[in-house]
Amino acid sequence: MSVVTVDDLALRFGERTLFEGLGFELERGELLSVLGPNGTGKTSLIRVLLGLLQPSAGRVVVEGCPPRERCHRIGYVPQQRIFDRDVVLRGRDLVRFGLDGHRWGFARLDGEATAQVDAALAEVGASAYADAPVGRLSGGEQQRLRMAQALVADPVLILADEPLLSLDLAQQRAVVDLLDARRRRAGTPVVFVTHDINPVLHTVDRVLYLAPGSWAIGTPDEVLTSDTLSRLYDTDVDVLRVRDRVVVVGTPDDQHVHHVGEEHVH
Amino acid sequence: MFGQLLAQHFVHTALWAGAVVAIVSGAIGVFVVSRGMSFAVHAISELGFTGAAGALVVGIDPVLGILGGSLLVGLVLGLLSLRGRERDSAIGAVLAFGLGVGVLFLSLYQGYATEATNLLFGSIVGVSDGQLRDLVIVGGIVLVGLAVLYRPLFFSSVDPEIAAARGVPLRALSVAIFLLLGLTTAEAIQVVGVLLVLTLVITPAAAAQRLTARPGLALVLSVAIALGSTEGGILLSLEKSWPTSFFITTLSFAAYVAARIYDWSRGRQKRLSSSPPRRLWAVR
Ligand SMILES: Nc1ncnc2c1ncn2[C@@H]1O[C@H](COP(=O)(O)OP(=O)(O)O)[C@@H](O)[C@H]1O
Ligand SMILES: [Mg+2]
Numbered sequence: 001m002s003v004v005t006v007d008d009l010a011l012r013f014g015e016r017t018l019f020e021g022l023g024f025e026l027e028r029g030e031l032l033s034v035l036g037p038n039g040t041g042k043t044s045l046i047r048v049l050l051g052l053l054q055p056s057a058g059r060v061v062v063e064g065c066p067p068r069e070r071c072h073r074i075g076y077v078p079q080q081r082i083f084d085r086d087v088v089l090r091g092r093d094l095v096r097f098g099l100d101g102h103r104w105g106f107a108r109l110d111g112e113a114t115a116q117v118d119a120a121l122a123e124v125g126a127s128a129y130a131d132a133p134v135g136r137l138s139g140g141e142q143q144r145l146r147m148a149q150a151l152v153a154d155p156v157l158i159l160a161d162e163p164l165l166s167l168d169l170a171q172q173r174a175v176v177d178l179l180d181a182r183r184r185r186a187g188t189p190v191v192f193v194t195h196d197i198n199p200v201l202h203t204v205d206r207v208l209y210l211a212p213g214s215w216a217i218g219t220p221d222e223v224l225t226s227d228t229l230s231r232l233y234d235t236d237v238d239v240l241r242v243r244d245r246v247v248v249v250g251t252p253d254d255q256h257v258h259h260v261g262e263e264h265v266h
Numbered sequence: 267m268f269g270q271l272l273a274q275h276f277v278h279t280a281l282w283a284g285a286v287v288a289i290v291s292g293a294i295g296v297f298v299v300s301r302g303m304s305f306a307v308h309a310i311s312e313l314g315f316t317g318a319a320g321a322l323v324v325g326i327d328p329v330l331g332i333l334g335g336s337l338l339v340g341l342v343l344g345l346l347s348l349r350g351r352e353r354d355s356a357i358g359a360v361l362a363f364g365l366g367v368g369v370l371f372l373s374l375y376q377g378y379a380t381e382a383t384n385l386l387f388g389s390i391v392g393v394s395d396g397q398l399r400d401l402v403i404v405g406g407i408v409l410v411g412l413a414v415l416y417r418p419l420f421f422s423s424v425d426p427e428i429a430a431a432r433g434v435p436l437r438a439l440s441v442a443i444f445l446l447l448g449l450t451t452a453e454a455i456q457v458v459g460v461l462l463v464l465t466l467v468i469t470p471a472a473a474a475q476r477l478t479a480r481p482g483l484a485l486v487l488s489v490a491i492a493l494g495s496t497e498g499g500i501l502l503s504l505e506k507s508w509p510t511s512f513f514i515t516t517l518s519f520a521a522y523v524a525a526r527i528y529d530w531s532r533g534r535q536k537r538l539s540s541s542p543p544r545r546l547w548a549v550r
Contacts, residue, residue, distance in 0.1 A: 050431045076431045088300060088475050088484045089424050101421035102432040104414055133479030149428070 002027050003157060003189050004049070009058035011044055018044055019210060020057070024217050026157070028187040031180065033200050036210035037251065042193045043079060045210070046159050049191065050074060063156050075150030075188075077160040083142060085135040091145045092117050092130045098149035120152035121145075124178055140171040147178055158182070158190045164199055172199045197224065198245045211251075220246070271504045276391055280510075283393040283401050284496040287457045288466060290405040292492030293412055294450045295471030296485050297443060300423040304468050305354055306343055306444070309361040310451045311463035313339040316364045318385050318455075319371035328385065329397070332452045333404075339364070340448030344441035388459030388511045390500060397456065404449050411446045419443060420481060457496070458511045465511075466492050469518040473525035491521045 002025035010020035018041030026032060034042050047053035049060060051068030065071035075098075083089070095117045100107060107113070121127045124144045129137055134145065143163060150158055158179065164172045179190050180203045192200055197207065197220070207223045209216045211232035216223050223229075224246050229237040237250045271277055298307055317335020318328035339360065348356055372382055384392065393401075412419070422429040422436050430436050447467075454463045470491035474484040499514030 052430060070433045074431070076428060078427045081427070083424070086475055087424050088296070088479055088481050090479050093481055094425070097421050097425060097428065101417055101429065102434045103417055106413065106416050
């Protein structure tokens with residue numbers, strides 16, 4: 001039984017179609033990486049999976065339930081946003097939100113909840129700064145707390161939107177290892193949006209490549225080939241394997257000329 | 267003379283009224299500051315003034331005008347639920363227009379000028395028993411509202427994206443906090459006046475923010491600072507007959523400066539004691 005089913009999904013904003021006919025299933029413990037240039041709808045896909053955005057067509061089911069009904073916890077690590085320096089919030093408060101921040105009233109002083117928060121903090125290695133003001137922590141430390149927040153409620157699915165952005169290599173590695181360990185141990189499938197496949201290449205099961213107007217899904221060896229990407233972009237694209245790294249040359253967005261909100265002309 | 271004054275009924279009423287307003291303002295201030303709504307507070311209070319001036323012209327209780335003006339603006343701003351710069355400019359535009367209308371109302375109003383001065387700068391010693399009762403009722407509504415909304419409100423203030431993903435209704439909460447803010451402002455205007463509402467809603471919370479990163483403790487400190495400034499200000503104005511609002515603003519500002527100095531010296535100690543210095547992340 002798959003955890004996530006995406007069936008014939010289409011997303012349009014006005015005249016513009018981000019993707020259509022998108023379909024895939026996610027099995028327990030699977031790590032799917034969503035790749036593609038800016039503005040192709042990676043974040044929008046995550047928002048559909050979260051139930052924050054209604055697709056134009058098709059459907060999404062997470063453990064037998066449409067995401068907008070919120071039958072199940074979905075762990076979400078958003079595209080990185082640094083906290084305001086003066087925000088009145090400690091690391092443990094941020095993680096606690098992941099447990100019961102959406103409930104009415106005050107949070108009770110409840111031993112079980114505290115234990116869950118402490119366990120999540122320990123899992124991501126953030127115990128040392130659990131009581132520090134969040135706004136004064138580094139980007140990498142904040143990102144770890146976000147991971148703990150996503151993990152604390154024991155989610156059925158983890159969605160991470162460019163969690164590696166602005167992290168150094170060691171920190172990138174730590175984030176990837178954490179998600180990898182979680183899905184192996186608890187069987188939680190992970191959708192991992194990234195600009196650069198290389199930090200997750202060693203562990204990713206499948207890749208969903210979103211190009212402007214078309215997409216492809218499969219194992220890295222199937223998708224990250226000159227043939228597939230040339231077909232997606234409708235131009236000559238070369239995929240090179242240099243040591244353990246994948247280098248893509250010749251995509252129209254090589255110089256990151258795509259900006260969010262810009263119309264693509266093809 | 268001070269002792270005699272303290273025994274007076276109107277002084278008791280003033281102290282109670284001040285306490286109610288301070289508690290409510292200090293509590294909501296924590297959310298206002300964490301949502302970056304200081305400018306909105308200012309706008310809501312100035313338009314409460316427009317409402318009051320309008321009420322004076324048509325000859326009804328100015329407090330009703332304050333409530334009407336504050337709630338209306340609160341509702342509009344809440345429904346728009348704008349963010350950042352767009353919100354600032356929208357508020358600026360609404361605020362300027364509302365003040366213009368207020369000026370017209372004042373020029374139409376034929377009554378005593380002191381009524382208008384009281385609106386601008388407050389008149390806590392003029393609070394009647396009936397007004398005190400109304401303050402308690404409205405204050406109670408705001409506190410109950412804040413208590414019920416506490417967690418999702420706080421969650422959506424500091425982390426709106428994740429809160430939305432968790433099913434927290436952001437827009438409804440935005441409307442709710444603006445309406446509660448409208449009520450709070452209408453209360454505070456009667457004590458410190460239109461121009462000084464910020465001294466009870468923003469300053470104590472901003473000071474508390476400097477003192478702790480614990481949300482619950484920040485709430486308590488903010489209320490304590492608002493309460494101390496208000497009651498202290500009223501007592502000082504009995505001793506020396508300068509305006510109450512002057513003493514209240516001075517005390518709350520002193521608390522704010524002290525909190526900043528405390529925060530700064532604590533940060534400095536940390537920097538001195540922790541070597542090698544931790545590398546900071548570039549903030550875009
Ligand atoms: N709510 C929306 N209304 C209109 N356009 C939108 C909306 N959300 C996203 N878009 C557009 O959809 C495109 C894809 O955005 P996004 O999903 O953020 O891309 P990515 O994460 O792949 O960079 C962008 O051009 C963006 O402007
Ligand atoms: Mg994105």
